Amino acid sequence: GAVVSQHPSWVICKSGTSVKIECRSLDFQATTMFWYRQFPKQSLMLMATSNEGSKATYEQGVEKDKFLINHASLTLSTLTVTSAHPEDSSFYICSARDAGRGGPTDTQYFGPGTRLTVL
């Protein structure tokens, strides 16, 4: 149980285009999903917390107009990188927390990540 899928697993796009990444909880409902970014040799950095039916909460330094997050259902959150530039090239990974539980001891279940390359 507790499987999270992420699509696509990799994407190459031209500078200036937008890219959408989907994160789905397959066998549980997730009121909260998280989006992280990882640069080479660095740790997972939280970009934003996505709550079903409400606006996402962005971490300091993350442009909300650049990284659009939508969490329209209890099983799906999307991250859209708008007008992508080469510096947006990174590994993006989502996680989801089971709606049946509560608290910071909650396990976050991760997707496999998306490698974005912007040419």
Place this chain on the structure above:
Amino acid sequence: ILNVEQSPQSLHVQEGDSTNFTCSFPSSNFYALHWYRWETAKSPEALFVMTLNGDEKKKGRISATLNTKEGYSYLYIKGSQPEDSATYLCAFASGSARQLTFGSGTQLTVLP
């Protein structure tokens, strides 16, 4: 900014060796410490969630200890096998925050 450090950054061990690595985190405002195992091209897999000082958790050949007063956790692997090769991540939760702050991981390679 919370500082979560993991050491070593990487290590190679022979099959059958036991090994351990460290996660250090702020000792104030502690709430929980998570360990994840992340194999290449797969999703990070939750290993343990630890909340109490002195906690010790075990899952097969993998175990972890927690010292919240001094701000560190050890992960032990007994009798390493090639399938244990992965990056091991720790993540710290402070206060009532539901966000996790991750370390950069320890990359373990077990040589057959």
